[in-house]
Amino acid sequence: MYIRFYLPLLLALLAAPAAATPNIEHWHTANGARVYFVPTRELPMVDIKLVFDGGSARDKNLPGLARFTNSMLQEGAGPYDADAIAERLAMLGAELSTESARDMASVRLRVLSDPVVRDQAVELMQWIVGKPAFAPDTLRRVRGQLLVELQEEQQSPSDVATRTFYANAFEDHPYSLPPSGTEASISAIQRADVQRFHQRYYVSQNVVVVIVGDLDRAQAELLATRVVDRLPEGAPASELPTAPLIEASTNRSIDFPSAQTHIFVGQPALSRLDDDYYAFYVGNHILGGGDFVSLLFEEIRERRGLAYSVGSDIAPMRAEGPFIMRLQTRSEKAGEAVELMRTLLIRFVNEGPTAEQLAAAKKNITGGFPLRIDSNRNIMSYVAMIGFYGLPLDYLSTFNGRIDAITADDVRRVFARHIHPQRLVTVMVGPESSSGNHELGATKASIPANGASSISERRH
Amino acid sequence: MFDWWDGVYKRIIAHALATAFGLGTPMVFAKEASPVQEFMLENGLKLIVKEDRRAPVVVSQVWYKVGSGYEYSGITGISHMLEHMMFKGTDELAPGEFSRIIAAQGGTENAFTSYDYTAYFQELEKSRLEVSFKLEADRMRDLRLSSDVLALEKQVVMEERRLRTDDDPQSLTLEHFRAVAFKNSPYRNPVIGWMTDIENYQINDLQSWYRQWYAPNNAVVVVVGDVDPAQVKALADKHFGKLAAVELDDIKPRREVSQFGPQRMTVSRPAKVPYLLLGYQAPSLATTEVGWEPYALIVLAAIFDGNEGSRFGKTLRRGQQLAAQLMVDYGLYDRKSTLFMIAGYPTPGTGVDVLETAVLGEVARAQRELVTDEELDRIKIQVVAEDVYAGDSMFYQAMQLGQLEAVGLGWQRRDEFVDRVKAVTAEQVQAVANKYLVEQGLTVAVLEPKAMQDQEAASHNRQDPDVH
Numbered sequence: 001m002y003i004r005f006y007l008p009l010l011l012a013l014l015a016a017p018a019a020a021t022p023n024i025e026h027w028h029t030a031n032g033a034r035v036y037f038v039p040t041r042e043l044p045m046v047d048i049k050l051v052f053d054g055g056s057a058r059d060k061n062l063p064g065l066a067r068f069t070n071s072m073l074q075e076g077a078g079p080y081d082a083d084a085i086a087e088r089l090a091m092l093g094a095e096l097s098t099e100s101a102r103d104m105a106s107v108r109l110r111v112l113s114d115p116v117v118r119d120q121a122v123e124l125m126q127w128i129v130g131k132p133a134f135a136p137d138t139l140r141r142v143r144g145q146l147l148v149e150l151q152e153e154q155q156s157p158s159d160v161a162t163r164t165f166y167a168n169a170f171e172d173h174p175y176s177l178p179p180s181g182t183e184a185s186i187s188a189i190q191r192a193d194v195q196r197f198h199q200r201y202y203v204s205q206n207v208v209v210v211i212v213g214d215l216d217r218a219q220a221e222l223l224a225t226r227v228v229d230r231l232p233e234g235a236p237a238s239e240l241p242t243a244p245l246i247e248a249s250t251n252r253s254i255d256f257p258s259a260q261t262h263i264f265v266g267q268p269a270l271s272r273l274d275d276d277y278y279a280f281y282v283g284n285h286i287l288g289g290g291d292f293v294s295l296l297f298e299e300i301r302e303r304r305g306l307a308y309s310v311g312s313d314i315a316p317m318r319a320e321g322p323f324i325m326r327l328q329t330r331s332e333k334a335g336e337a338v339e340l341m342r343t344l345l346i347r348f349v350n351e352g353p354t355a356e357q358l359a360a361a362k363k364n365i366t367g368g369f370p371l372r373i374d375s376n377r378n379i380m381s382y383v384a385m386i387g388f389y390g391l392p393l394d395y396l397s398t399f400n401g402r403i404d405a406i407t408a409d410d411v412r413r414v415f416a417r418h419i420h421p422q423r424l425v426t427v428m429v430g431p432e433s434s435s436g437n438h439e440l441g442a443t444k445a446s447i448p449a450n451g452a453s454s455i456s457e458r459r460h
Numbered sequence: 461m462f463d464w465w466d467g468v469y470k471r472i473i474a475h476a477l478a479t480a481f482g483l484g485t486p487m488v489f490a491k492e493a494s495p496v497q498e499f500m501l502e503n504g505l506k507l508i509v510k511e512d513r514r515a516p517v518v519v520s521q522v523w524y525k526v527g528s529g530y531e532y533s534g535i536t537g538i539s540h541m542l543e544h545m546m547f548k549g550t551d552e553l554a555p556g557e558f559s560r561i562i563a564a565q566g567g568t569e570n571a572f573t574s575y576d577y578t579a580y581f582q583e584l585e586k587s588r589l590e591v592s593f594k595l596e597a598d599r600m601r602d603l604r605l606s607s608d609v610l611a612l613e614k615q616v617v618m619e620e621r622r623l624r625t626d627d628d629p630q631s632l633t634l635e636h637f638r639a640v641a642f643k644n645s646p647y648r649n650p651v652i653g654w655m656t657d658i659e660n661y662q663i664n665d666l667q668s669w670y671r672q673w674y675a676p677n678n679a680v681v682v683v684v685g686d687v688d689p690a691q692v693k694a695l696a697d698k699h700f701g702k703l704a705a706v707e708l709d710d711i712k713p714r715r716e717v718s719q720f721g722p723q724r725m726t727v728s729r730p731a732k733v734p735y736l737l738l739g740y741q742a743p744s745l746a747t748t749e750v751g752w753e754p755y756a757l758i759v760l761a762a763i764f765d766g767n768e769g770s771r772f773g774k775t776l777r778r779g780q781q782l783a784a785q786l787m788v789d790y791g792l793y794d795r796k797s798t799l800f801m802i803a804g805y806p807t808p809g810t811g812v813d814v815l816e817t818a819v820l821g822e823v824a825r826a827q828r829e830l831v832t833d834e835e836l837d838r839i840k841i842q843v844v845a846e847d848v849y850a851g852d853s854m855f856y857q858a859m860q861l862g863q864l865e866a867v868g869l870g871w872q873r874r875d876e877f878v879d880r881v882k883a884v885t886a887e888q889v890q891a892v893a894n895k896y897l898v899e900q901g902l903t904v905a906v907l908e909p910k911a912m913q914d915q916e917a918a919s920h921n922r923q924d925p926d927v928h
Contacts, residue, residue, distance in 0.1 A: 042514045043851045074768075082778055086768035090838040093845025112845055141781055144807045148784040151732035155629060155912065257730040257912060258627040260619065291570075292547075292556070293563045302556060305615030308623055328623055360564060367566020370585045374515035375852045 021397040022379050024386070025217060027224075031204040031233050035224040036387040037211045038379050044113045046213030047380050048122070048227065050129055051388050053237040054105040054201030056179035057318070064181015068146060068189050069197045070100035073107060075138045078127030078230075082138060085124060094121040096128070102175050103317050104388060105201070113214035122227055129202055130230025134194050146186050153180060158328070160254060161262040161429040168252055169267055169322055169425040173243045203234020208387040212380045243268035243320040251426045261334035261430025265341055266324035269418045272316040272389045276414040278402045280314055280323075283411035285361045286353045287345070288312025288325055293360065295344055300327060306337050318389065323419065331431045338426065349419050352412035366400040496861065496871060497689045499696070503705045504677025507696045508861050508871055509689040512854050518685030519854045520592040521581040522600070523862040525680075526673035528651040529575035529796060530711065534660075537653015538669050540573040541610075541617055541661055545670075546580065547571075548609045550602045555609060558595055565591050573651055576795040577866035583855065586686040590695050596681075597699040600674055607663045614658060621652050629731040629907055634803075637737045637905035640725050645716035645796055675706040680865040684858040716741065716797050723903040731909035734812040738819060739799035741901035742790065746867055747797045754792050755880045756888040757800060757896065761788040762839045763831050763889065764802070764822065769838060771822055772804075782810050782818050795867040799903075800896060812906055826893040830886040843881045 025037040059065045074096060075082040089096050094111040107129055111121040153159035163178045170176035181189075209224050245268060270276055281289070288296035288311040300310045310327035325345060329337045353361070373379050373396065386395050499507040527539050549555040562569045565588045571580040582592040625631045635650045642648035652658075681700065683692050719741055745754040765772045765788040776783040786804030806815040850856055861871040 040514075043848060045848055045852070083769070083774055086773060087838070088769075090767040090769040090842060093841045095849070110849060112848060141778065141807075144781070144809075145784055147808050148733060148805065155730070155732045155909075157627060259622040260627055290563065291568070292559045298556075301616055303612075305612040306619070308616055308620035329619060330622065360560070364563045364566055367564070367585065368568060369566070370515060370517050371566070371568060371583050374517040374854065377852055 022373060022383070024383055024393045024396075025220075026387075026393055027221070029204065029209070029225050029228055031228060031231065033204040033207050033209050033224065033228040033231070034387060035209045035211070035220075036383045037215075037217070037220045037224070038383055039215060039217070039220070040212060040376055040379070041214050043376070044214050045376070046111055046113045046118060046211065046215060046223075047376050048109045048111075048125065048213075048223070049106055049210040049380055049384055050108075050125075050227065051104050051106045051208045051210065051384050052201055053103065053206050053318075053388070054197070055101050055103045056177050057102050057174040057240055058197070058201060058237060059174065059177050059181075062181075062189055062193055063177040063185045064146065064179070065185070065189055065193055065197050066105055066201075067100045067179050067181060068142065068186065069194045069202075070098050070105045070107075071142050071146065072134055072138065072194060073098055073128045073132045075142060076133035076135050077124075078131045078133075080124070080127060081133075081135075085128070088120070088124055092117050092121050094124075096121075096125070101179055104384075106384075118223075122223060125227055126230050129227075132198065134191055134198070136191055139191055139194070143186060143189070146181065147183060150180055150183055150186065157256050157258045157260065157262045157429045160256065161264050161326075161427050164252060164254060164429065165264040165266065165324065165425060165427045166322070168250055168427065169246065170243055171246060173268075173319070174240060175243060175268075175317070175319065175321070199232070200234070201237060202231060204228045204231040205234050205236050207231065208384065210380055210384045210387055212376045212383065240319040245420060245423045246425065247423070249422055249424045249426070251428070253432075254427070254429045255432040256429045258430055259330060260328040261331045261428050262326075262328045263334060263338050263341065264324055264326050264427045265338065265345070265424055266312075266322050267420065267424050268320040269314060269323035270316055270414075271318065271320050272385075272391075273318075274316070276418065277314075277316055279406045279410040279414040280418060282358070282361055282365065282403060282406045283348070283353065283415055284312055284314045284323070285365060286357045286411075287348050289314070290361065290364065293364070295348065296325065296327075296341065299344060300337065300340060304340075306333055306340075310341075334428060334430060338428065342424075342426075345419070346421055349412075349415045349421060352408050352415070355408065358406070358408050358411070362403055362406070365403050369400055372396075498871070499689075499693050501676065501696060501701050503701065503703055504675075505696070505700050505703075506680045506865065507693060507700075508680065508682045508865065509687065509692045510682075510684045510857060510861065511687060511689065512684050512851075512857065513686045515854075516586045516686050517583065517854065518586045518589045518683060518687055519581065519583050519858045520589060520596070521579055521682045521858050521862050522596045523577050523579045523680045523682065523866045524673055525577060525678050525866050525868075526669075527574050527576045527578055528649055528653070529646045530673070531646060531649060531653075533649075534657060535653075535665055535669075536649040536657045537617070537651065538657075538661060538665055539578050539673075540652055541614070541658065542666055542669055543571050543573045543578050543580075544613050544617060545605060545610065545666060546599055546603060548606075548613065549604050550598050551604055552598050552602065553595075558599065561591065561595060567591070575647055575651060577863070579862060579866070581855070581858070589683065589685075589687060589692065590699070593681075593695050593699040597703060600676065600679065600700070601703050603670055603674070605663055605666050605670065610661065610663050610666060614661060617652070617658055618655065621655060621658065625650065625652065626655075629727070629729045629909070630735050632729060633727040633735055633905055633907040634737060636725065636727055637739065637903065638799075640723055640905070641739045641741075641799060641903035643717050643719075644714055646714055647716075647794075647796060647798070671706075672709065675708070676700055676703045677705040678708055680862060682858045682862040682865070684854045684861075714796075719901050719903075722899045725903075725905050726908055727905065728908045728910050730912045731907060732912065733805050733907075734909055735803070735805050735907035736812050736816055736819075737801065737803045737903075737905040738816070739801045739903045740897050742798055742800040742896045744791050744794040744796065744798045745873070746793070746795050746869055752880070752884065752888055753892050753895075756884050756892040757790050758792050759836070759839055759881060759884045760826060760889050760893055760897075761790045761800065762842070763826065763835055764788045766839055766842060770835075771825075772819075775822065776815075776818055780818060781807055782815050783807065786815075786819070793863055793867055793869065793873075816904065816906075823893065823897050827890065827897065829890075831889050833886070836884070836886060836889075840882050843878050847878050 022038045056066045288294045300306045306329045307327040312325040315321040497509045568583040639648050772786045784807045789801045791798030864871045
């Protein structure tokens with residue numbers, strides 16, 4: 001299906017009735033796992049997510065190790081081989097998936113709340129997270145799978161641009177490493193590496209357990225205890241270093257046989273734990289985060305027809321995550337587009353939002369609040385984020401109040417603090433001819449790059 | 461399989477199926493799926509309302525029965541182009557104002573075009589449904605189409621085409637594959653349109669397409685959320701009720717002609733990973749002459765690839781390790797006859813021809829041998845569970861209802877689905893495999909990667925300091 005816009009999942013306003021905000025219950029299991037539970041009794045189903053601080057930020061000298069480890073979990077564990085796990089999940093009507101990004105490595109289960117079905121599924125999950133087999137033949141198969149996925153990335157200009165952006169923006173920081181690894185590292189990773197990684201990070205002191213669904217507190221406590229039962233206690237992952245800013249802006253162009261040039265402009269910006277997040281979020285919404293009401297959207301798509309998808313994102317993480325502006329345009333327009341994007345950023349950093357822009361953004365963000373938490377899946381996403389980063393349990397109920405309190409000065413202040421126009425990373429992936437335009441444009445404009453990109457999940 | 465598990469397994473099947481179908485068990489399907497209500501306005505607009513009180517939210521969708529499957533050569537993609545233009549102003553609203561109003565209400569909105577329909581939607585806090593109705597009713601008949609705006613928005617759509625298709629080798633292969641698989645059916649044309657057609661739309665083309673298809677008697681409005689159906693009906697009367705019905709042209713059948721032998725094609729593009737597509741001509745639920753056959757085809761699709769325990773996963777991905785990815789798609793709810801498609805790519809070192817032979821081997825096995833009861837039971841449990849999970853998304857529920865209405869099947873088919881799948885037998889699965897997965901109706905496409913330059917080398921050579 002073809003869809004008109006990429007839609008960021010945000011928005012919304014309206015002071016939501018307090019009762020509509022989910023009540024998050026929180027406790028620790030005996031072996032130290034942090035548990036977050038939201039009962040929702042309307043549908044006979046349960047969502048369970050285990051989030052480990054074991055993403056690619058922990059890869060060290062073996063890029064892709066976290067992804068490799070995570071991908072091996074459901075390929076055999078305890079008494080079950082990969083076929084048995086797959087067949088049992090199917091018999092239970094359960095859905096299990098694994099995922100690993102920069103901060104988080106997770107395992108998610110969706111299952112009917114019927115006790116017989118649920119208990120069987122939780123038993124499988126116990127083995128999968130606690131006692132994966134990492135069998136050598138399976139390791140070879142998964143390696144092949146990961147290598148093909150790397151090749152797929154290499155034929156996507158957007159994926160190439162993403163990888164290049166992180167490598168350039170984060171230099172020696174762990175976030176510079178691609179979660180999918182490199183051909184060399186994926187080929188080099190051995191069983192012992194995967195086992196070591198699992199032993200270090202898949203431990204009860206390093207996991208957040210999120211449960212949303214048709215359970216009472218006692219059932220949820222029992223379930224949480226069981227699901228982490230086979231994890232050693234271990235220790236929390238260590239602190240991540242602060243993401244350094246590069247010394248001066250850089251431009252990197254990669255020749256690619258595509259019709260469009262993909263452009264990313266941005267830099268490391270702020271951590272999820274930074275109180276500046278709210279003002280930055282509002283500012284970014286105005287600049288390029290809003291669906292189709294944003295400065296970037298208006299100037300680049302609506303007024304000039306330069307791109308189908310254009311916007312900016314802030315992806316706050318444990319350490320400073322990136323702010324990225326992003327678009328793709330026919331290659332002969334790449335120079336014009338990148339210059340425009342930079343100019344709009346500089347102007348926004350200098351001038352901040354108008355009163356009208358600020359009011360409209362706040363109405364949109366707060367008025368759409370009920371949409372953020374209208375399903376178990378959405379509640380799960382927020383609670384996982386709250387739990388993983390240790391945000392206050394009243395995060396959701398105080399969200400609208402915090403947004404409403406933001407002033408234009410707040411936005412200007414946090415953009416000035418976190419965006420450094422002399423330290424922006426620009427990446428352009430497209431036919432060689434377009435990069436010439438781009439360099440020329442940058443020279444003439446004497447404007448450093450800025451940018452927005454596609455880090456966060458977007459709905460189409 | 462261990463004996464103890466066999467016991468548990470049987471119990472779960474009995475349990476899940478029995479409870480799901482209301483035979484009474486400890487599995488509490490707490491609230492019966494809330495009933496769907498249907499209203500017909502005097503001008504022919506159909507309104508479907510489903511109450512879902514889980515959150516103070518409402519989803520509103522307007523579906524028009526028009527898409528690329530209604531288009532003719534020379535204007536392919538015009539339904540999608542019109543979808544873009546629907547945000548560009550009416551007699552009442554300036555371009556972009558629609559979106560600004562929805563944003564100010566905290567709403568989420570978008571639109572999508574497919575072969576059989578074009579749909580527009582908003583998600584809002586529940587008290588704001590009227591905003592959606594007012595705006596949608598306005599642009600249903602009073603769109604203001606201007607040449608200048610069209611010229612600009614065509615550039616956006618061309619960028620969209622480059623992004624989604626031209627620069628994505630798998631997507632491009634699929635587009636060319638469909639153009640070969642179908643001869644007369646409009647399904648041979650891409651939803652977004654061929655580039656030459658996009659470049660040459662005139663404002664009159666858009667005008668007539670809009671006048672022809674955007675009318676209350678060619679639209680279905682679907683509302684799911686924390687709403688009272690009677691109040692929604694009153695709101696619909698107020699805003700959509702005043703629009704006049706138009707006379708709709710007859711739709712030519714444009715049935716796909718018979719295929720008389722296998723077809724094979726190659727797409728050669730810069731890429732790293734080869735790609736294999738197989739498609740067999742098959743009826744959809746809307747075009748079948750035998751009611752159970754489409755359900756047997758959907759079960760067959762699941763036998764191949766319904767879950768990780770299905771045959772493709774077990775045999776081709778894990779067992780023989782020939783496929784890195786393999787998926788099956790069958791257009792059960794397509795308005796016109798469709799394809800039973802298998803697509804994927806091989807593991808490193810495996811030729812795409814080897815993968816094709818292995819896939820055809822699985823097809824032959826499904827034709828030769830009955831699927832097992834256990835395989836069938838797993839699929840039945842899966843559809844029962846998925847039916848529960850669907851309740852977690854109001855948007856998805858609305859999609860299901862709207863799609864069935866848009867293709868003329870009626871939303872009631874959604875409620876039949878689980879029972880119809882449950883009724884499929886192993887013999888029926890074998891029968892459709894033998895009837896439809898035959899060489900005579902097969903089209904095969906292969907993406908043959910052409911070399912790309914070494915990106916690492918390219919990027920190292922071209923790293924340069926900032927020049928500002």
